[in-house]
Amino acid sequence: MTIPQDATRDPAMLAKAETLVEALPYLRRYAGRTFVVKYGGHAMGDPELALDFAEDVVLLKAVGINPVVVHGGGPQIGAMLKKLGVESRFVDGLRVTDKATADIAEMVLCGSINKELVGWIANAGGRALGISGKDGGLITARKVEKTARDPDTDEMLSVDLGFVGEPDVIDTTVIDTAIAAGLIPVIAPIARGHDGETYNVNADTMAGSIAAALGAARLFLLTDVAGVLDKDKNLLTDLTPADIARLAEDGTISGGMIPKLETCVHAVEAGCEAAVVIDGRVSHAMLIEVFTSKGAGTLIRKG
Numbered sequence: 604m605t606i607p608q609d610a611t612r613d614p615a616m617l618a619k620a621e622t623l624v625e626a627l628p629y630l631r632r633y634a635g636r637t638f639v640v641k642y643g644g645h646a647m648g649d650p651e652l653a654l655d656f657a658e659d660v661v662l663l664k665a666v667g668i669n670p671v672v673v674h675g676g677g678p679q680i681g682a683m684l685k686k687l688g689v690e691s692r693f694v695d696g697l698r699v700t701d702k703a704t705a706d707i708a709e710m711v712l713c714g715s716i717n718k719e720l721v722g723w724i725a726n727a728g729g730r731a732l733g734i735s736g737k738d739g740g741l742i743t744a745r746k747v748e749k750t751a752r753d754p755d756t757d758e759m760l761s762v763d764l765g766f767v768g769e770p771d772v773i774d775t776t777v778i779d780t781a782i783a784a785g786l787i788p789v790i791a792p793i794a795r796g797h798d799g800e801t802y803n804v805n806a807d808t809m810a811g812s813i814a815a816a817l818g819a820a821r822l823f824l825l826t827d828v829a830g831v832l833d834k835d836k837n838l839l840t841d842l843t844p845a846d847i848a849r850l851a852e853d854g855t856i857s858g859g860m861i862p863k864l865e866t867c868v869h870a871v872e873a874g875c876e877a878a879v880v881i882d883g884r885v886s887h888a889m890l891i892e893v894f895t896s897k898g899a900g901t902l903i904r905k906g
């Protein structure tokens with residue numbers, strides 16, 4: 604008797620089917636839950652990775668998880684400011700934002716980048732709704748108050764960052780409505796202040812606040828490292844807020860990782876189940892983290 608050589612006898616096909624079966628408990632666990640995903644400006648430069656990212660988001664939606672995307676665009680704002688001859692500088696990872704800079708940030712974030720992401724999701728077969736923190740009164744921002752030590756006098760002085768905001772009041776109605784309509788919200792980190800002005804919000808901060816307000820099952824922060832690394836560059840797979848305080852104290856984490864992990868701590872302490880710092884340069888890293896027993900990146904839980 605000849606056995607037909609169809610796909611059911613192909614070991615590669617069997618491995619794929621087994622992968623799907625392995626995903627089953629995770630599909631059950633997360634069905635109907637919300638994942639907030641922060642997609643940074645650096646990751647947007649590579650069109651192949653961008654399509655992979657859009658496919659991951661569309662797949663999450665297709666299996667009954669509700670992805671909510673918050674995007675950055677720091678490098679793209681920087682490029683536009685340079686083109687227009689506007690000077691730009693950062694204090695502790697936040698862009699000092701005067702009125703002209705706020706206008707340009709809004710144009711780049713809410714205009715080109717937001718719509719580009721909506722387009723990628725459409726190309727991957729999904730339907731996205733591109734909005735900013737202003738739309739539907741989603742975020743009302745308060746001005747960020749910063750202080751810094753004067754190196755000469757050792758005195759603490761207040762630093763004026765201009766129109767840099769942080770989420771103060773969050774009304775998730777517009778997100779809930781989009782999700783109920785089967786849409787994927789894609790949110791630009793621009794918000795209206797209590798004073799009616801336009802505020803530029805750090806995208807990680809925005810994503811963390813939204814994840815907390817939604818009681819999200821996960822906050823994913825996609826970045827350009829494998830996750831949080833120890834001093835020997837080994838990946839730290841699980842951290843609690845207490846661990847993070849220790850790593851900041853002993854200098855293991857520095858630079859942009861400090862505000863990123865502060866965002867994670869705030870999110871898990873204010874209602875998000877867990878946050879994950881994950882490598883945005885790796886194809887489908889988010890799916891590996893969600894649907895396999897191995898996981899990826901660094902998981903931060905309340906402890």
Ligand SMILES: Nc1ncnc2c1ncn2[C@@H]1O[C@H](COP(=O)(O)OP(=O)(O)O)[C@@H](O)[C@H]1O
Nearest residue numbers: 643826827828830831832855856857858859860
């Ligand atoms: N312990 C650490 N583990 C991993 N990255 C770290 C650590 N300490 C500092 N970093 C730095 O944090 C960076 C990620 O933060 P940031 O540049 O703000 O990311 P993004 O632009 O993706 O938001 C890494 O590229 C790395 O240089």
Ligand SMILES: CC(=O)N[C@@H](CCC(=O)OP(=O)(O)O)C(=O)O
Nearest residue numbers: 644675676677697698804805806
């Ligand atoms: C206040 C502030 O710094 N806002 C950021 C908003 C964009 C952002 O956060 O983008 P990334 O995630 O790509 O860095 C900025 O102007 O660059």
